[in-house]
Amino acid sequence: MPRALREAIEYSLLGGGKRLRPLLAWVCSQAVGGRGEASLCAGAAVELVHAFSLVHDDLPAMDDDDLRRGRPTLHVRAGEAMAILAGDAMLALAFHALLESPDASLAVRLCRELSVGTEGMIAGQVYDTLGGLPETATGREKLELIHRNKTGALIRAACRMGAACGGAADDSAAMASITGYADAVGLMFQIVDDVLDVTKSSGEIGKRTHKDAQAGKLTYPGVLGLDESRRAVAELEARAIGAVAPLGAAAAGLIELAREMAKREK
Numbered sequence: 688m689p690r691a692l693r694e695a696i697e698y699s700l701l702g703g704g705k706r707l708r709p710l711l712a713w714v715c716s717q718a719v720g721g722r723g724e725a726s727l728c729a730g731a732a733v734e735l736v737h738a739f740s741l742v743h744d745d746l747p748a749m750d751d752d753d754l755r756r757g758r759p760t761l762h763v764r765a766g767e768a769m770a771i772l773a774g775d776a777m778l779a780l781a782f783h784a785l786l787e788s789p790d791a792s793l794a795v796r797l798c799r800e801l802s803v804g805t806e807g808m809i810a811g812q813v814y815d816t817l818g819g820l821p822e823t824a825t826g827r828e829k830l831e832l833i834h835r836n837k838t839g840a841l842i843r844a845a846c847r848m849g850a851a852c853g854g855a856a857d858d859s860a861a862m863a864s865i866t867g868y869a870d871a872v873g874l875m876f877q878i879v880d881d882v883l884d885v886t887k888s889s890g891e892i893g894k895r896t897h898k899d900a901q902a903g904k905l906t907y908p909g910v911l912g913l914d915e916s917r918r919a920v921a922e923l924e925a926r927a928i929g930a931v932a933p934l935g936a937a938a939a940g941l942i943e944l945a946r947e948m949a950k951r952e953k
Contacts, residue, residue: 797852
């Protein structure tokens, strides 16, 4: 791999961030009775896809952002061409990481989950950036369609991949619990993001704020108002916790994560 490409990937992949998706994979593996360590390949793969999506989302043709995690975005630092190529490379490396698994059947399951999550994320970006939403849908329905895809699909993939690494079968009650949790926290995460975008400064959250409203995009505070958006967060937090209640004490980490995501400040 060319040195400049490696440096661009490392800048984007290792330069900060919450590492939420790998953490979800780890804790979901534990929640279904597995070891957190078993999810490492899944966590690495999903973080590579997430990093690729941020690099491309920041490009001038997309959101045209110059700040990410308190630092210049990759296209500002290394140029637009390198940002495109680094994103492409991270997507390829994600599937390479999964295929390193000695368990071929598990690798196939993980690749399927990641491809579905990536496809959903890209569909959500199209809805958010280029349109194509159902004309008859309400503002709230349009928001949910955008964000259950753009943000939620990859979170769902991370959780289901972690559960698969922990030994949960696709048709098991444990996987159903994990999926219900993932769908709730995925949407909740985006609503919190929208609230922070209008209540915090760029310095506080490390990226440009108020940009979605300025671009005319649909946001939860814009459609529902701040109070209703916060109520939606509380409802989704409760739904997530309820979804994993059948897993008992093993779900303690997931419950803690849901509570932390609901009250995060950046």
